[in-house]
Amino acid sequence: MNATPMLSVRDLVVSTHKQDLVKGFSLDIHKGQRIGVVGESGAGKTMASMAIAGLLPPGVTARGSITFGGEEERFEDARPGVSPARRGVAVVFQDTGALNPLMRVGRQLDEALRLAGVKDARERRRAAVSLLERVRIDRPEQRLRAYPHELSGGQRQRVLIALALACRPTLLLADEPTSALDVSVQVEVVSLLNEVADAEGVAMIVISHDMGVIARLCEEVVVMYDGEIVERGTTGQIVNAPEHPYTSKLIAAVPKLATVAGDE
Numbered sequence: 001m002n003a004t005p006m007l008s009v010r011d012l013v014v015s016t017h018k019q020d021l022v023k024g025f026s027l028d029i030h031k032g033q034r035i036g037v038v039g040e041s042g043a044g045k046t047m048a049s050m051a052i053a054g055l056l057p058p059g060v061t062a063r064g065s066i067t068f069g070g071e072e073e074r075f076e077d078a079r080p081g082v083s084p085a086r087r088g089v090a091v092v093f094q095d096t097g098a099l100n101p102l103m104r105v106g107r108q109l110d111e112a113l114r115l116a117g118v119k120d121a122r123e124r125r126r127a128a129v130s131l132l133e134r135v136r137i138d139r140p141e142q143r144l145r146a147y148p149h150e151l152s153g154g155q156r157q158r159v160l161i162a163l164a165l166a167c168r169p170t171l172l173l174a175d176e177p178t179s180a181l182d183v184s185v186q187v188e189v190v191s192l193l194n195e196v197a198d199a200e201g202v203a204m205i206v207i208s209h210d211m212g213v214i215a216r217l218c219e220e221v222v223v224m225y226d227g228e229i230v231e232r233g234t235t236g237q238i239v240n241a242p243e244h245p246y247t248s249k250l251i252a253a254v255p256k257l258a259t260v261a262g263d264e
């Protein structure tokens with residue numbers, strides 16, 4: 001692994017005025033690396049990743065330091081902003097209303113590409129078609145005219161991945177990228193994320209309550225429980241020899257997981 005991580009998070013604490021939601025989160029990720037953050041609902045996975053992306057909700061603040069692309073930002077009960085250095089981070093949300101239901105897919109991609117600095121409208125149109133091709137959506141020209149409800153759940157998740165790729169990220173934060181999908185479609189989206197990460201060379205932080213999804217996507221895993229990291233290691237180590245009882249519980253919830261880790 002090369003020496004300087006692309007992203008370094010140190011002692012991140014995320015709080016409301018009442019309580020700490022994340023109680024000291026540290027993580028390094030290198031170019032092209034894929035790290036999973038696993039834990040049950042409410043463990044603080046989303047809050048940690050939203051702090052990294054500069055997208056904490058109102059009333060939630062952060063303490064600690066985040067270094068991205070060599071630029072360190074320190075926070076003292078502040079909301080991290082999206083600094084230019086952070087522009088290389090994109091978030092893939094889960095398909096539960098993340099797309100604007102009133103806007104055609106093409107318009108949403110056009111907007112994302114405009115924000116990413118593509119000035120020429122024809123160039124944006126070409127780029128939108130190419131993004132849909134890269135996420136393996138068939139008949140891309142036609143899909144640009146579709147509204148989200150005219151697409152299947154799997155196709156909408158693909159569009160969300162295409163939107164994330166529009167800003168040419170170096171780091172993708174995928175928050176429960178498959179949770180809203182049927183099992184067979186989950187498998188397709190996991191393969192697509194693997195394919196995209198390989199082809200584009202992006203690093204990925206995958207957040208999920210499902211150790212099975214993480215094991216298929218990531219070489220390293222961080223386990224969160226009640227706002228804290230309770231265990232970390234390679235996927236093989238965590239799956240085959242978990243040290244924390246909570247990790248064992250997460251693994252037991254996925255019956256075929258030993259086979260998945262064995263396949264790697």
Ligand SMILES: Nc1ncnc2c1ncn2[C@@H]1O[C@H](COP(=O)(O)OP(=O)(O)OP(=O)(O)O)[C@@H](O)[C@H]1O
Nearest residue numbers: 016021039040041042043044045046047048057060
């Ligand atoms: N906007 C908010 N304001 C205040 N507290 C919040 C807000 N959103 C979430 N929380 C609280 O923060 C804690 C951590 O939530 P977080 O969403 O990070 O957990 P998670 O591990 O990602 O779980 P899930 O998969 O359910 O989102 C929870 O106790 C949750 O109730």
